[in-house]
Amino acid sequence: MGVKKFVVGNFYDENVLFPAVKKVRRAGYKIHDVFTPFPIHGLDKAMGLKDTSLHVAGFIYGITGTTTAVSFITWALTIDWQVNFGGKPFFSLPAWIPITFELTVLFAAVGMVLTFCWLCQLAPFIKKDHFNPRSTDDTFVMAIECTDKTNEADAVAFLNSVGATEVSVQYRETGWWLGRYDQDTVKYGKKIEAA
Amino acid sequence: MANRENFVAPKRYNTIAIALIAIGILSTITLYITAGSKDDPHQQARFWGSLLQNSVYFLLVVNAAMFFICATTLAWGGWQMAFRRVPEAISACVPVVGVIAGAILLSICFSSNHEIYHWTDSAHVAHDPTLDHKKGFLNKGFFATVTVLTIVLWSLLGWKMRKLSRSLDENPIPTVEGRKKYMWNNTIWAALFMIVFALTVMSSIPWLWLMSIDAHWYSTMYSWYTFASTFVAGMALIALFVVFLKNNGYLEHTNTEHLHDIGKFMFAFSIFWTYLWFSQFMLIWYANIPEETVYFKPRAQGEFSGVFWLMFIINFIAPILILMSRDSKRNYAVISIMAVLILFGHWLDFFQMVFPSPMTDPKTGVTHVPNILYDLGIALGFVGVIMFATGRALSKAPLVAKNHPFMKESLIHHT
Numbered sequence: 001m002g003v004k005k006f007v008v009g010n011f012y013d014e015n016v017l018f019p020a021v022k023k024v025r026r027a028g029y030k031i032h033d034v035f036t037p038f039p040i041h042g043l044d045k046a047m048g049l050k051d052t053s054l055h056v057a058g059f060i061y062g063i064t065g066t067t068t069a070v071s072f073i074t075w076a077l078t079i080d081w082q083v084n085f086g087g088k089p090f091f092s093l094p095a096w097i098p099i100t101f102e103l104t105v106l107f108a109a110v111g112m113v114l115t116f117c118w119l120c121q122l123a124p125f126i127k128k129d130h131f132n133p134r135s136t137d138d139t140f141v142m143a144i145e146c147t148d149k150t151n152e153a154d155a156v157a158f159l160n161s162v163g164a165t166e167v168s169v170q171y172r173e174t175g176w177w178l179g180r181y182d183q184d185t186v187k188y189g190k191k192i193e194a195a
Numbered sequence: 196m197a198n199r200e201n202f203v204a205p206k207r208y209n210t211i212a213i214a215l216i217a218i219g220i221l222s223t224i225t226l227y228i229t230a231g232s233k234d235d236p237h238q239q240a241r242f243w244g245s246l247l248q249n250s251v252y253f254l255l256v257v258n259a260a261m262f263f264i265c266a267t268t269l270a271w272g273g274w275q276m277a278f279r280r281v282p283e284a285i286s287a288c289v290p291v292v293g294v295i296a297g298a299i300l301l302s303i304c305f306s307s308n309h310e311i312y313h314w315t316d317s318a319h320v321a322h323d324p325t326l327d328h329k330k331g332f333l334n335k336g337f338f339a340t341v342t343v344l345t346i347v348l349w350s351l352l353g354w355k356m357r358k359l360s361r362s363l364d365e366n367p368i369p370t371v372e373g374r375k376k377y378m379w380n381n382t383i384w385a386a387l388f389m390i391v392f393a394l395t396v397m398s399s400i401p402w403l404w405l406m407s408i409d410a411h412w413y414s415t416m417y418s419w420y421t422f423a424s425t426f427v428a429g430m431a432l433i434a435l436f437v438v439f440l441k442n443n444g445y446l447e448h449t450n451t452e453h454l455h456d457i458g459k460f461m462f463a464f465s466i467f468w469t470y471l472w473f474s475q476f477m478l479i480w481y482a483n484i485p486e487e488t489v490y491f492k493p494r495a496q497g498e499f500s501g502v503f504w505l506m507f508i509i510n511f512i513a514p515i516l517i518l519m520s521r522d523s524k525r526n527y528a529v530i531s532i533m534a535v536l537i538l539f540g541h542w543l544d545f546f547q548m549v550f551p552s553p554m555t556d557p558k559t560g561v562t563h564v565p566n567i568l569y570d571l572g573i574a575l576g577f578v579g580v581i582m583f584a585t586g587r588a589l590s591k592a593p594l595v596a597k598n599h600p601f602m603k604e605s606l607i608h609h610t
């Protein structure tokens with residue numbers, strides 16, 4: 001992943017944030033992400049985010065669970081170890097439906113949790129590099145990624161003009177990272193806080 | 196057209212409705228001539244069974260619209276407010292279809308033909324220990340009282356809920372206190388409807404009207420199963436009317452977000468129906484006791500197996516695969532097609548619930564599937580009645596309950 005440079009602004013009001021997101025996008029800046037303490041309806045659409053692929057993954061995990069359950073029980077009870085339950089046929093699908101259902105749910109649930117963690121880059125001992133810890137408390141934090149063409153000063157001025165406060169330029173690690181954001185001030189030879 | 200607040204039936208709307216009613220009446224007459232007018236009580240049962248199946252199914256479906264209103268009212272939900280007048284109008288069919296269904300049910304109950312309801316034959320019951328044991332519940336007086344009371348209570352409480360909703364159209368409530376009081380009032384009446392609904396559709400009514408056709412057999416899950424069947428069909432009917440009105444330029448505040456949630460109801464309650472269907476089926480299949488399996492023998496394995504498995508595919512496999520994705524629930528065409536399919540599927544469900552017992556010849560014990568075309572014709576007649584009555588109810592009040600305290604929640608609704 002590596003460390004990238006961002007222009008970061010804080011917002012205190014949804015009614016300021018939404019027009020700001022639209023203006024920033026229209027001005028051609030690349031929004032890295034907007035961090036909020038709680039889910040905000042419609043923000044994903046305003047930011048132009050693509051739909052997540054998590055539900056497709058969930059469907060595939062579920063189908064895998066169904067197949068696993070049916071094929072294993074079929075093999076076990078019709079080929080490997082036939083047992084006569086009250087004169088029922090060896091292949092007794094109705095009796096297997098509850099287990100098939102449970103395994104479908106189990107596969108889908110566990111698979112989706114792991115996929116979710118992977119997509120969000122969450123894992124034990126992995127620390128996330130925060131732009132502003134207050135995004136978990138009471139502010140909305142917008143991070144604009146600086147590309148080769150971005151003029152920092154212009155971006156800072158633009159964010160100020162759309163209603164952001166405490167605008168700053170920061171170097172942040174956005175990917176997997178084993179460090180501690182509150183203790184390290186230097187990462188990979190680059191300073192975290194730009195002056 | 197400038198004014199899109201009030202529904203004006205499009206030119207051919209009422210013509211189609213009346214044509215459908217004509218088809219229904221024609222099918223009824225044809226079926227009466229070919230079966231109902233015969234001397235053989237077994238043939239007559241074919242005629243009355245068809246009327247019973249159709250009237251009960253469509254009565255429960257239109258009544259599900261009022262259940263939807265009361266459930267969302269009790270949950271203090273606001274999202275449905277943009278299209279709430281649609282289920283209100285559908286529930287206005289309850290008195291109309293209710294009178295038809297009540298007349299049919301009472302005629303079957305008090306007729307001298309005991310092919311459909313065996314327990315009405317007192318000479319037979321005296322020699323039948325099982326039916327004799329059930330006499331406290333399965334007797335003509337109780338049946339008639341509960342049937343009349345149920346239909347009257349559904350109609351009255353539904354009328355009261357619609358009246359409460361319309362009372363705001365001309366006089367908005369200015370104060371917050373007044374709105375709270377209005378919501379409290381709504382909650383009380385919705386709760387009353389819900390109690391009646393729980394005591395009827397969710398318990399006693401399907402046992403009396405449908406399960407008592409197979410009088411020796413019983414299942415405690417039967418009523419829940421019937422409720423799930425009619426509720427999902429009721430949501431499908433609401434979806435159809437919403438899409439119809441939307442296509443004609445009404446309901447400007449209803450959008451894909453609301454359609455998505457209606458689709459979720461159709462999807463979720465299809466699964467719920469299957470869950471109940473399977474729970475009922477598996478316990479009986481597992482225990483394998485002859486007096487219980489007698490219900491599923493002609494249905495799952497006998498003559499009716501085609502209808503049985505077809506309705507299982509329509510009511511479970513199709514909704515779970517087609518309505519699972521978000522995009523299909525937000526698509527007007529997919530929702531309309533699935534709504535028609537679900538309405539037909541649960542109609543088929545009722546077909547196989549009603550007919551196997553009356554269609555079993557008492558002398559030979561042979562079951563045969565009746566010609567479903569007659570039943571479809573009669574079903575179209577009921578569709579016409581519902582179209583006509585709903586259209587009339589829609590045009591009586593503005594389509595958007597704009598003064599309701601929760602209106603804004605519906606306007607900003609987002610899924």
